[in-house]
Amino acid sequence: MSAYILRRILYAIPILIGVNLITFLLFFVVNSPEDMARMHLGQKRVTTEAIQAWKAEHGYDRPLLYNDAASGLASLTDTIFFQKSVKLFAFQFGSSDDGRDIGYDISQRMWPSLAIAVPVLMVGLAFNISYALFIVFFRATYIDIGSVVLLVAMLSISSLFYIIGGQFLLSKAFHLVPISGYDQGLNAWKFLILPVIVGVIGGIGSGTRWYRSLFLEEIAKDYVRTARAKGLSERFVLFRHVLRNALIPILTGVVVVLPLLFMGSLITESFFGIPGLGSYTIDAISNQDFAIVRSMVFLGAVLYILGLILTDISYTVVDPRVRLQ
């Protein structure tokens, strides 16, 4: 088991190198630091000195891959590639365009992101599984058909409309909760209710539909027929046998997304003004702060790979038939 995990972690390294190369290509080769400086300083009439000063200030004045001027190891390390890309491996994100430490910002901003993402995941999971079980219990009745139509309609609505609708109804029309914002510590709860509700409702369509099909697949299996033949009640079969076995794909599906919860939700956070990593990314995109976008790309890739490894491990934990070698 530990050998397997070690091998998976080693296998992740070439992938991360690949991610790093892609971002490097995108951010420094397709457009030179010169273009970036011009973009930030204004379009047409920019002096060469101003561009040089901007590049020196942000550390883009080094050569891309190989530094002729330096000697020894420094000819490789004193380059944009090493300073801006390789250092990401040590989680040294550098500083953003306005001079803040990106690593510190990330460590601060991940908590609000988690404060929304974790409740959305938990409540959503509980609701979707219960609803799917309810539908499956009444399968092939009007409840089933009506629910499926409702679910397809719900998943055909853009997430933007859920947010806009939720804000409009709960905050503007009934003044139940503040429309957006955030507060320190436990006072944040009243700002969190609305995003959590919207997040859960927005996920019902796809989530419940998926769980329903998982349950239906499970219910067609032989052991369920055996259980019924033994004379077990439908409710007992559903909760004892079907639910427990269907939990395996559900659990592994959840484990994949667990690490990515840190990244927060771009749209939700920017709509509700929550200072998490999602709105951090959005702000960076609209301010064209490439250092932050680059860091978030790398962080996202690391978390994604972590999620894959965790999924494999969780398989062995919940399903004794699966052994990793």
Added chain:
Amino acid sequence: MPLIPVILWTDALVLVLLALGLTFALYASRHEHLRDPWRRVVRSRVGVATLVVLMAYALVGLLDTVHLRLKQDARPGVEEARYSPEVLSLLDLALSGLRERQEKTYSAPFATHLFVKEAIDQPDGTVVRDYPRLKYGGAHLENPARQRGWDIAWRSLLGAVKGIIASGLFILGVCWLLARSWGVSLIEARDRILAGKTQVPWRTALMTLAALLVLSSVAAELALQYHVLGTDKVGEDVFYQTLKSVRTGLLIGTLTTLVMLPAALLLGIAAGYFRGWVDDVIQYLYTTLNSIPGVLLIAAVILMLQVYMSNHADSFTSLVERADLRLLFLCLILGVTSWTGLCRLLRGEALKLREIDYVQAAQSLGVGQFSVIARHILPNVMHIVLITLVLDFSGLVLAEAVLSYVNIGVDPTMNSWGNMINSARLELARDPVVWWSLAAAFLFMFTLVLAANLFADVVRDAFDPRLRQASGA
């Protein structure tokens, strides 16, 4: 010539897509194992109803894809023909009334007065702050307060009657064609369709079509005199905007799959067919691309495109061209983030197919690797491509809205549902609320995505062999 055609990049790709679709349809119609699932699709009631709705959208999108420039009036002394710099589409020409009837600013659906108060000069020289009359919306009414309700009702009725007549004629035509192909009388054909006992559920299809025709006829009749869905901040008709957005949504939904197709086909089949180190390299490639969060990759690429475009502003002759190129890039990058799924499916299928007898036989007879792939593997994975196209469509249409909201979607000057929602965001904070832009985008987007989702379900059920066995067919 009174006009010259303009072919934008995306227009050309739509033509490629149409050609591919027709080729595949011809190919599938000659092969029973491909024809059978599609027959299943058109025999499902949900299938035909959603197909009719999707075709209506496709018609709007196609009309909007034929671009041209009109000839300008000849000036004295200038011999050569001059063409207007404005690139228009057939849809623009058809809706030129809607396009040209621009008000000053916001006005509600069916309004006769502007949404904001303005200083109006009275005939007697005094100035009153009031809601001014609209330039076009309901301008034919002398006393809007009294006449408007009756006028709207009368016009709706007129539109409905016209729609019913049009759909009646159309249905008659279809009945006549069907009667001929079945070899029965027209009455007999009508009875069969009405009883709903035909194999293809013609009754559902024709009823959906009639409903669409009547609805659009009513809307058209009303749109002659009113702004059916109101006007936006700069006074543009929202109905026109949302119809123009149809093309953007459809393009994102379909072209994305088209542009990623060559890469996915080539790499997926190569990985599955050759195995070994080729497989390893390709798997490494798609795992790497997959591990970058999609939104961030799109953001990074669109940012870079923005930098490039602002530094090379001279190389684009018109705004339309620039917006079009950005749309194409968006499709490309969305394709890069989503081709991995298709690639993995194709790899699995190729792994399976290479062991099948006829492929083994071809190999042992000494047929070259590439002929085997072209003759035996490729035709047998095309249905996967098609299903992916259908299944991914609705997700991509929804993604466009979200991306445009984050400003990494289509060009802000382009008509799209995402841009409509984005600009309507602040309008909800006004008092009274400006809701119509949002409602229009919601209505049209929801209809399209719902139809696409339902259609995708039917297609998937028809192609999924497991479900087919379960139903005993």
